[in-house]
Structures are given as structure tokens and as C-alpha cells.
Amino acid sequence: MHAIQATSLRKSYGEKVVLDGIDLDVPQGTIFSLLGPNGAGKTTAVQILSTLVRADGGQARVLGHDLVAEADAVRAGIGVTGQFAAVDGLLTGAENLLLMADLHHLGRAEGRRRTDDLLERFDLVEAAKKPASSYSGGIRRRLDIAMTLVGEPRLIFLDEPTTGLDPRSRHNVWQLIRDQVAHGVTVFLTTQYLEEADQLADRIAVLDGGKLVAQGTPEELKRLVPGGHIRLRFSSPEAFEKAALTFGRRVLREEDALALQVPSDGSSRSLRALLDRLDQYAIDADELSVHTPDLDDVFFALTDKDRVR
Numbered sequence: 203m204h205a206i207q208a209t210s211l212r213k214s215y216g217e218k219v220v221l222d223g224i225d226l227d228v229p230q231g232t233i234f235s236l237l238g239p240n241g242a243g244k245t246t247a248v249q250i251l252s253t254l255v256r257a258d259g260g261q262a263r264v265l266g267h268d269l270v271a272e273a274d275a276v277r278a279g280i281g282v283t284g285q286f287a288a289v290d291g292l293l294t295g296a297e298n299l300l301l302m303a304d305l306h307h308l309g310r311a312e313g314r315r316r317t318d319d320l321l322e323r324f325d326l327v328e329a330a331k332k333p334a335s336s337y338s339g340g341i342r343r344r345l346d347i348a349m350t351l352v353g354e355p356r357l358i359f360l361d362e363p364t365t366g367l368d369p370r371s372r373h374n375v376w377q378l379i380r381d382q383v384a385h386g387v388t389v390f391l392t393t394q395y396l397e398e399a400d401q402l403a404d405r406i407a408v409l410d411g412g413k414l415v416a417q418g419t420p421e422e423l424k425r426l427v428p429g430g431h432i433r434l435r436f437s438s439p440e441a442f443e444k445a446a447l448t449f450g451r452r453v454l455r456e457e458d459a460l461a462l463q464v465p466s467d468g469s470s471r472s473l474r475a476l477l478d479r480l481d482q483y484a485i486d487a488d489e490l491s492v493h494t495p496d497l498d499d500v501f502f503a504l505t506d507k508d509r510v511r
């Protein structure tokens with residue numbers, strides 16, 4: 203079953219086309235990340251898929267329900283944490299959670315039970331007694347995500363969940379997200395941080411200029427851009443020269459290190475071909491390492507940085 207299935211989603215604000223026909227498929231129990239530069243339309247996509255904003259065109263089913271005809275059923279199964287954080291600064295953390303429990307009509311006892319459970323799991327027991335306005339960014343974000351989970355959603359939308367957090371808080375939030383997925387929850391995550399998508403996502407889609415310019419696993423995306431290579435290091439100048447001759451003009455020479463960089467997409471097929479070649483000519487490499495480009499390379503190669511917005 204798919205948690206999200208969308209075809210040809212379109213949305214414009216006035217003259218500005220924000221989403222220009224977007225197809226999305228997110229299997230249940232996975233983390234899907236929508237990546238894109240500022241203003242690419244990530245938040246708009248989240249707003250549409252969470253029923254907050256109507257698309258101009260296209261269809262979508264979320265948790266098996268039609269987004270428009272069965273909007274209530276969709277809302278009942280999802281949680282949204284966004285830049286429009288729901289935390290009320292005047293209330294304590296515990297009061298914020300209890301308020302969410304009320305909104306979900308949970309009843310007093312059940313509301314208390316879920317609130318206590320979430321405070322424990324999110325390491326918020328101490329903070330829960332103080333007003334949320336006194337919280338650091340990291341604690342506030344944890345409370346915000348905890349509030350999203352009060353209704354026990356099967357799908358959560360996290361819109362830039364770690365923007366502005368320090369590395370430790372960011373890792374904390376990542377762990378909380380992974381825990382959710384381990385319990386079968388599906389996560390739709392938007393982020394500007396390539397590392398975040400790389401760390402968390404099963405699949406990534408890159409949004410730019412209103413279109414998805416690439417989709418795949420982090421590894422698949424990294425293979426899309428040039429720059430990947432296998433580096434071979436040799437212990438003798440003879441072996442180095444012999445290998446350089448064997449691989450011909452395609453290789454990059456690191457004379458001082460006695461190393462060669464052979465272009466490769468990082469697949470096992472390309473690795474096997476290279477090892478076969480070394481075997482064939484009885485060349486011994488001292489060291490072999492595979493270098494795949496990182497997501498930064500992909501992002502910059504795929505998104506148009508010069509477009510005027």
C-alpha cells in the first residue's frame with residue numbers, strides 16, 4: 203500500500219507556477235524526502251498533501267483516501283509539523299500536549315496517558331513544567347513533533363524539521379524520526395539539508411522550477427552526476443605505470459601518491475570490470491577505494507542556481 207500517490211499536481215499563485223505537474227509515490231513505512239532550494243514549492247506540496255491548500259489540478263490519494271472527496275479521512279490519519287509551528291509559548295509543554303489531546307477528543311485519562319508517554323519518549327519531562335516560550339530551539343522542535351504524534355498519525359509531514367538546530371539537536375530529531383518509522387509510520391520530509399536527506403530518506407525527489415528534476419534512492423541520485431571514480435594506489439612506480447597504460451587516457455594520475463583515479467559509477471559491475479582488468483594484466487593494487495559524489499554535487503548539478511525568483 204502507498205501512503206501517498208499523487209499524479210500531475212499543479213498549483214499557481216497568480217502568474218507564478220509553483221507546482222507544474224508533480225507525480226509522487228511514497229510506500230508505507232518509508233521516509234520520503236522532498237529536496238529543493240528556497241521557494242521551490244516544498245511547503246506548498248506539504249500543504250496540498252495535508253489538505254490545507256487545494257491543488258489547481260491533478261489527483262492524490264493519501265493513506266488510501268482521495269485528498270478532496272475524503273479530506274476528513276485523510277486529516278484523521280496524518281500529522282503535520284511545519285514552519286507554522288503549533289506550539290503556544292504561554293502554555294507549558296505538558297499543557298500544549300494536553301491541548302492537542304483535547305483537539306483529538308481523546309478524553310481526559312487517555313489524553314494524560316499519551317501526553318506522559320510522549321514526554322518520556324521525547325525526553326521532555328523536565329521541560330514540560332515550564333512555559334514553551336522559555337525553550338531552546340531544539341526542545342521546542344521536539345515538543346512540536348511530539349504534538350504532531352498525539353493523534354497517533356500513520357503519516358507525518360515534517361517541513362524542514364531541523365532548520366536552525368545545532369548538530370546535537372539535529373541528531374536527536376533524526377533519531378526521533380527513525381523511531382517513528384520503526385513503528386510503521388510513514389514520513390514525508392522536506393529539507394534544504396542534503397545530509398539530512400542522505401541520512402534519513404529511503405527515497406529523495408529534487409524539486410526545482412515547479413518540476414521534479416530527479417527521483418531515486420540517495421545512492422541512485424549520487425550516481426547521476428559525474429565525478430564518481432575508483433582510486434587505485436600502487437606500491438611501486440612500475441605497477442603504477444603499467445596500470446596507467448592499461449586504463450589509458452580515461453584515468454587521472456596522482457603522480458606523488460602513485461595513485462590513479464578511474465572514472466566509475468560506483469556500481470559493482472564497474473568494480474568487477476576493473477578488478478578483472480587488473481587480474482588480466484597481473485597488476486597488484488595496494489589499495490582500492492570507491493568515491494561516489496555526494497548529494498551536494500547532485501543538488502548543484504540539478505537545480506538551477508541562477509534563476510531569478
Ligand SMILES: Nc1ncnc2c1ncn2[C@@H]1O[C@H](COP(=O)(O)OP(=O)(O)OP(=O)(O)O)[C@@H](O)[C@H]1O
Nearest residue numbers: 215218220238239240241242243244245246247394
Ligand atoms: N499563499 C501564497 N500566496 C502567494 N504566493 C505564495 C503563497 N504561498 C507560497 N507562495 C509562493 O510560492 C513559491 C513556493 O513557496 P513554498 O513556500 O512552497 O517554497 P519552499 O520550497 O517551501 O521554500 P522555503 O524553503 O523557502 O520554505 C514561493 O515563490 C512563494 O512566494
